[in-house]
Amino acid sequence: MDISQYLDIFIDETAEHIQSLSDNIMALEQEPENADTINEIFRAAHSLKGMAGTMGFKKMQHLTHDMENVFQEIRNGNVKVNSNMIDILFECLSAVEEYLETVKSTSDEGSNDNEVLIKKLNDYLIDSEGGSSESGDDSSEEASDSEEDKSEGEAASSGEAPFKTMEVDESSKSKLVEASEAGLKLYGCTVYIQSDCLLKAARAFLVFKAIEDFGEILAFNPSSQDIEDEKFDLCFSVIIASQSEFEPIKDAICAVSEIDRVEYDVVTPDMYNQDDQEEGLPKEEEKKVPAKAETKAPKKDASNKSNNKQAKKTGNKPVTARTVRVDIEKLDALMNQVSELIIAKNSLVSISTTEGNNGNQGFESQGFHEQIEYLERITTNLHESVMKVRMVPIETTVNKFPRMIRDLSRKLDKPMHLVMTGEETELDRTVVDQIGDPLQHLLRNSADHGIEDVDLRLQRGKPEEGKIELNAYQEGNNVIIVVKDDGGGIDTEAVKRKAIERGIVSEDAAEDLTDKEIIDFLFMPSFSMAKQITDISGRGVGLDVVKSNIEALGGDVEVKSEYGVGSKFTVRLPLTLAIIQALMVEIRDEKYAIALGSIMNIENISKSDIKYVQAKEVIHLRGLVIPLIRLDQLLDSEPKEEEDDNLTVVIVKKGDNHAGLVVDNLMGQQEIVIKSLGKVIDNNKIINGATILGDGEVALIIDVNALV
Amino acid sequence: MANNEMEVVNQEKVQYIVVKIGSEQYGLNISYVDNIVRMQKITRVPKAPHHYVGVINLRGEIVPVMSIRRKMGLEDDVYTNKTRIIILKLEAQGLIGVIVDEVREVINLGEDEIDRNVQNTSKKVDANFINGIGKDGDELISIFEISAIVDAVETI
Numbered sequence: 001m002d003i004s005q006y007l008d009i010f011i012d013e014t015a016e017h018i019q020s021l022s023d024n025i026m027a028l029e030q031e032p033e034n035a036d037t038i039n040e041i042f043r044a045a046h047s048l049k050g051m052a053g054t055m056g057f058k059k060m061q062h063l064t065h066d067m068e069n070v071f072q073e074i075r076n077g078n079v080k081v082n083s084n085m086i087d088i089l090f091e092c093l094s095a096v097e098e099y100l101e102t103v104k105s106t107s108d109e110g111s112n113d114n115e116v117l118i119k120k121l122n123d124y125l126i127d128s129e130g131g132s133s134e135s136g137d138d139s140s141e142e143a144s145d146s147e148e149d150k151s152e153g154e155a156a157s158s159g160e161a162p163f164k165t166m167e168v169d170e171s172s173k174s175k176l177v178e179a180s181e182a183g184l185k186l187y188g189c190t191v192y193i194q195s196d197c198l199l200k201a202a203r204a205f206l207v208f209k210a211i212e213d214f215g216e217i218l219a220f221n222p223s224s225q226d227i228e229d230e231k232f233d234l235c236f237s238v239i240i241a242s243q244s245e246f247e248p249i250k251d252a253i254c255a256v257s258e259i260d261r262v263e264y265d266v267v268t269p270d271m272y273n274q275d276d277q278e279e280g281l282p283k284e285e286e287k288k289v290p291a292k293a294e295t296k297a298p299k300k301d302a303s304n305k306s307n308n309k310q311a312k313k314t315g316n317k318p319v320t321a322r323t324v325r326v327d328i329e330k331l332d333a334l335m336n337q338v339s340e341l342i343i344a345k346n347s348l349v350s351i352s353t354t355e356g357n358n359g360n361q362g363f364e365s366q367g368f369h370e371q372i373e374y375l376e377r378i379t380t381n382l383h384e385s386v387m388k389v390r391m392v393p394i395e396t397t398v399n400k401f402p403r404m405i406r407d408l409s410r411k412l413d414k415p416m417h418l419v420m421t422g423e424e425t426e427l428d429r430t431v432v433d434q435i436g437d438p439l440q441h442l443l444r445n446s447a448d449h450g451i452e453d454v455d456l457r458l459q460r461g462k463p464e465e466g467k468i469e470l471n472a473y474q475e476g477n478n479v480i481i482v483v484k485d486d487g488g489g490i491d492t493e494a495v496k497r498k499a500i501e502r503g504i505v506s507e508d509a510a511e512d513l514t515d516k517e518i519i520d521f522l523f524m525p526s527f528s529m530a531k532q533i534t535d536i537s538g539r540g541v542g543l544d545v546v547k548s549n550i551e552a553l554g555g556d557v558e559v560k561s562e563y564g565v566g567s568k569f570t571v572r573l574p575l576t577l578a579i580i581q582a583l584m585v586e587i588r589d590e591k592y593a594i595a596l597g598s599i600m601n602i603e604n605i606s607k608s609d610i611k612y613v614q615a616k617e618v619i620h621l622r623g624l625v626i627p628l629i630r631l632d633q634l635l636d637s638e639p640k641e642e643e644d645d646n647l648t649v650v651i652v653k654k655g656d657n658h659a660g661l662v663v664d665n666l667m668g669q670q671e672i673v674i675k676s677l678g679k680v681i682d683n684n685k686i687i688n689g690a691t692i693l694g695d696g697e698v699a700l701i702i703d704v705n706a707l708v
Numbered sequence: 709m710a711n712n713e714m715e716v717v718n719q720e721k722v723q724y725i726v727v728k729i730g731s732e733q734y735g736l737n738i739s740y741v742d743n744i745v746r747m748q749k750i751t752r753v754p755k756a757p758h759h760y761v762g763v764i765n766l767r768g769e770i771v772p773v774m775s776i777r778r779k780m781g782l783e784d785d786v787y788t789n790k791t792r793i794i795i796l797k798l799e800a801q802g803l804i805g806v807i808v809d810e811v812r813e814v815i816n817l818g819e820d821e822i823d824r825n826v827q828n829t830s831k832k833v834d835a836n837f838i839n840g841i842g843k844d845g846d847e848l849i850s851i852f853e854i855s856a857i858v859d860a861v862e863t864i
Contacts (some may be wrong), residue, residue: 343768590752635754675770677763679801680858681756690751690763690770698751698765 006202007107008325010055014100017044017051018093022403025089028074029406032081042071046196048096053257054202057109060099061257066121067092073125087410088124090403092117163188163237163263166221168272172239175218176269179241184215187246188267190237191253192260201230203258208238210252215242219272234260239267328429331390338383339579339673343692345379346670348372350694380671383579391426394472394481397436398423401443405468408447416451416466418443425472427479431553431573435481438546438557442483442569443468445542450487450567460564462486477575477597478555480655484568490561492518519559523547554688556705558655570655572705582672582691584699585650586665588637591699593672593691598704600651600658602666607645619649619660626651628660629707634686654708661707674701721816724842726849727794727808730782734808735817735842735849742797744811747787761785764793764805771795773805779857780837785809801858815849817842822851 024041031037045068052060067089073079095114102110166188168176180186191207193200204227211217219239222232242249246264253262352372398420405418427435451457451466458464469484492515499505499521505513523543550557554574561567574580575597582593583602603621610617610628617628628649632640649660672691677700688703724735725744743766750762750773759778763770773793777785785791785807793805822840839853 340768637754677753677770678772678803680774680804681753681760681763681772686755687753692765692768692770696765697749698763698770700751700753700763 006055006199007103009199010051011100011104014048014051014096014103017048018097018100019399020044021048022090022093023399025086025093026402026406028081029083029086035075038071038075042068042075043196045071050194050197050258051199052099052109054199054206055103057099057103059113060096060103060109063092063095063099063114063118066118067096070121070125079125083410085124088117088120090407092121162221162235163190163239164265164267164271166219166237166239166272168219168221168239172219173269173272176239176241176272179216179218180269184241184243185246186218186267186269187240187242187249187264188237188271189240189246189249189253189262189264190235191262192235194258194260195234197234197258200232200234201228203256204228204232204236206256207253207259210256211238211240211249213252214244214249215240326389328390331386331429335386335390335579338379338386342379342383342579342671342673343694345372345375346672346692346694347696348375348694376671383671387428387579390429392429392432393424393426394432394435394479395423397432398439398470398472401440401470404440405443405447408444412447414447414451414453414466415464416447416468418468418470420470422472425474425479425481427573427575434549434553435571435573438549438571439470439481439483441542441546442571443470446483446485446487446567446569450485450489452488456488474575477580477595479573479575481571481573482568483571484566486566489563489565489567490519490522490559491563492561495519495521515561519561522559523557572654579671579673582670582701583650584667584670584693585631585661585663586667587632587635587663588640590635590637591667591693591697592631592635592663593670593699593701594650594652594661595701595704596669598652598654600653603649603651603660605647605649607643607647610647621651621660624658626658626660628662630662631702632662632664634707652704652708654705657708659704659708661702661704672699672701721818724815724817724849724851725794726812726815726844727792728810728812729776729780729808733812733847733849734838735815735851736794736796737851737854738814740796740798740854741794742803743795745793745795745805747789747791747793747807761807766795766803766805769803771803771805773807774857775807776857777807796854796858798854798858804858806857815842815844817844817849817851 021041021044024037024044027034027037028041045064049061049064049068052058052064070079070085070089074081079085092114095112095117098112099109102108102112176186191204193203197203208217217238218241220227221237226232227236240249246266250262250264253259349372352369401420402418405416409416446468447466451468452460452462454464457466467486469482471482471484473480495518496505496510496513499518500507500510504521504524523546547557550571550573555572558570558572559567560570581596583596583599585592585594603619605619609619611620612618613625613627617630618625619628620626631637647662648664648666649662650666651658651660653659670693674689675691677687677690685706686703687700688706689701690698691701693699723738725738725741727734727736745764745766748764750764752762753760753772756762756772759774759776761773761775761778763772765771775785777783788809790810791807792811793807794811796804796806798804821844822842824840836856837853838850839856840851842849842851
C-alpha cells in the first residue's frame with residue numbers, strides 16, 4: 001500500500017470538485033440566497049481541503065481551508081455574496097487548478113503558496129465582518145474542537161472504548177504475549193475518523209505509517225485487509241507494541257488530517273482472553289458504534305443536509321465500482337486489432353465471392369458463405385462495442401465555458417451569458433480532448449468581436465445582455481457543434497477592405513466575391529479583424545488555427561453570418577476516426593470509397609436531365625437543384641472516349657448542401673478501415689485517407705466534406 | 709589508444725545497397741532500408757506531388773511510393789520484372805517507397821573509399837541528392853543523401 005496509488009483518484013476527484021465549485025459559484029452569483037447551492041459549495045470545498053490534506057499537499061490545503069472559511073461565513077449569513085467576492089473566489093479556484101496541474105505533472109504541489117490570494121480572502125472576510133471577524137479564521141477549528149469535546153465526553157459516558165473489546169485471533173494473541181514478555185509496552189488504541197472524510201483507507205494508512213515510526217502494530221480490528229478496502233465505519237482499533245510513551249504516538253496520529261480523535265490505554269494480553277467476563281462486551285460495541293455514527297453526523301452538519309449528501313455518495317459507489325480505468329493507448333491497440341480483423345474478414349469475403357463465381361464449390365460454399373456472414377456480423381458488433389468504449393460526453397470539455405464567458409463578460413464590460421445544450425453528446429475520446437481549444441477560441445471570438453457594446457445593442461433594438469449559444473448534437477456519422485451569438489455579425493465590407501489592403505485579393509476581383517468567399521478570408525493565417533489587440537483575441541492566430549485543428553480531426557467548420565444580427569459557426573466532426581461503412585465506387589479502373597454517412601441516395605439519370613446554371617452542370621431532383629461533380633475530372637482520371645447516355649450519380653449531403661458525384665460504377669457497401677496516407681502526401685484535400693480492400697489493393701477515400 | 713580508436717573508426721565499413729537507375733549505379737545506406745519488395749499495383753493518388761506515383765499496401769500499412777526518376781528529372785520509369793520498390797524507414801516521414809530499376813548487390817564501403825567531393829557530378833542529377841561517390845573496384849557508385857531525397861519533398 002502506497003500513497004501514490006491514491007494520486008490518480010485524488011487528481012480525478014479534485015478536478016471534479018473544482019468543476020462542481022466552479023459551476024456552483026456561478027449559480028451562487030445568480031441566486032445568492034440559494035441554500036442548496038451554498039451547501040453544495042461548502043461540501044465540495046471541504047472535500048477539496050480534506051483530500052489535499054490527506055495527500056500532504058499543505059499549501060493547497062491552506063488555500064482551500066481559507067476558501068472554506070469564506071463559504072462558511074456565507075452559509076451562516078454573515079457575508080453577502082457580491083461579484084467582487086466571486087472574482088476572488090474564482091481566482092482562488094484557478095490557483096487550486098494550478099496546484100492540481102503541478103501535482104499532475106510532478107506529483108508535487110509546487111512551491112507557489114499563493115500568500116497574496118490567501119491574504120485577499122482573509123482581508124475580505126475581515127472587511128465585510130467588521131468587529132465580528134474574530135470568528136472568521138478559526139471558526140471551523142473552534143467548531144470541530146468543541147465537537148471533539150462533546151464526543152469525547154460522550155464516549156466517556158458510554159463506557160468502554162472499542163479497542164478494549166476488540167476480538168484478537170490466536171496468532172495475534174501469542175504475539176501480544178511475546179511482546180509483553182519482551183518488556184514492550186502494549187497500547188490499545190481506537191482512532192476515530194471524521195464522519196465526512198473521503199479516502200478513509202488512505203487516512204488509516206497514514207495513521208499506520210505514523211504508528212510504525214514508534215512501534216509495531218500487533219492486532220487490527222477490523223482486519224488490515226478490510227481497513228485497506230475501506231470496509232470499516234468511522235473508527236478502527238489497533239494494538240501497538242512500543243518502547244515509547246503513548247503521547248508522542250498520539251500526537252503523530254493526530255497530525256494526520258481528518259482524524260477526529262484517538263482513545264487509548266495500556267492493555268495487557270490477558271484482556272483479550274475470551275473468558276466469561278468479557279463475553280458480552282463485543283455486542284455492546286456493535287451497538288455503540290453505529291449509534292455513535294448516527295448521533296454524530298447530524299450534529300456535525302446540522303445545517304448541511306450532510307445526510308442527504310452522504311446518501312447520495314453511497315448511492316454512487318456501486319457505479320464507480322463497476323467502471324474500470326483504461327489507458328487510452330490500450331484502447332487504441334484494441335481498436336487497431338479490430339481493424340486488422342475487419343481487413344482479414346474483408347479478404348475472406350472477397351475470396352468467397354470469387355470462389356462463388358467459379359461455381360464449382362456448390363454445396364460446400366453455401367455453408368462457407370453463411371459462416372462468412374456470421375463473421376461479418378460479429379466483427380461489426382465488436383467494432384461498435386470497442387467504439388462505444390471510447391466514447392465520452394463532450395461535457396467534460398465544455399463545462400468550463402460558462403465560467404470563461406462570465407470572466408470575459410466582466411473583463412470586457414459587456415453583459416452576456418452562455419446557453420449550452422447537448423452537453424451529453426458523445427464523441428471519441430481523442431476528439432473530445434482536442435476539441436476544447438478550437439471551441440474555446442470560437443467562444444472567445446463571439447464574446448470579443450461578436451457581442452456589441454451595450455449602447456450599440458440597444459440602438460439595434462437587442463436586449464442589453466448578449467447571448468452566446470453552444471449547441472451539440474449528432475447527425476448521421478457526424479457530431480455537430482454550433483457556436484452562435486446574437487452579436488454584430490461579420491462585416492463583410494470591412495473584411496473585403498482588409499483583404500484588399502493586405503494584397504490578398506485585387507480590388508476588381510473583390511467586387512465579384514460572394515459573402516461566403518469573403519468570410520473564408522477570416523480563416524486565412526494571420527488575418528485578424530480585431531481593431532486592437534487584446535489578450536482575448538486579435539493576435540492574428542485565430543480562426544486559421546481553429547480551422548486547421550478541426551480539419552486535423554477530420555472535421556470542418558462553416559460560418560454563417562448576417563451583419564448586425566449575429567453569426568453562427570458550425571463545427572462538424574466525424575463520430576469515429578477509424579472504421580466506417582462506405583460505398584465503394586469505380587472511376588475508370590480505380591476504386592474509391594465514399595463514407596455511407598454522407599450519402600443521401602443514388603440516382604440513375606440520363607444525360608438529357610443535366611441542366612446548366614451559371615455554366616455549371618446541375619440536376620433538378622425532387623425540388624432540389626443539385627450541382628454535379630464529375631469525379632473523373634476532379635481526380636484527373638483518364639478522359640473517357642465516349643460518354644454514356646446514363647450517368648450513375650451518388651447524391652451526397654453536408655448539412656443543407658448537396659452535390660451529385662458522377663461515378664462509373666457502383667461496387668457495393670463495405671466496412672472499411674481508414675488509414676492515413678502518410679505524412680508526405682497528406683496535403684491532399686480531396687482524399688482523406690486510404691483503405692485496404694479484401695484483395696490487398698489500396699482504395700482511396702473521398703472526403704465528401706471537402707467537395708460539397 | 710586514441711590512434712587505435714581512429715583506425716577502428718576508419719576501417720568501420722558501412723553497408724550500401726547498390727541499385728541501378730538508368731545507366732548509373734546508386735548506393736543507399738542500408739540502415740535506412742526497411743525492406744525491398746517487388747513491383748506491385750500502385751494506387752494513384754490524385755493531386756499528390758508529381759513524383760509520388762501513389763500508395764501501396766505493405767502488410768496492412770499504406771506506404772507512399774515515389775519515383776526517384778521523376779524526382780531527379782529523368783525519363784519516366786519503365787517497369788520490368790527487375791523493378792523493385794525499396795522501402796525506406798525514416799524517423800520524421802515514416803515509411804516511403806522508392807522505385808528503382810534494379811537492385812544489384814550489397815557492398816561495404818569504408819569512408820576512405822568514398823569521394824566526398826561531389827560538386828561536379830552528372831549534369832542530369834542535382835548534386836544535392838548525392839553526398840559522395842563510392843569506388844568499388846572499377847565501379848562508381850553515387851551515394852544518395854537520403855534526407856535530401858525526402859526533405860526536399862516536404863518543402864513543397
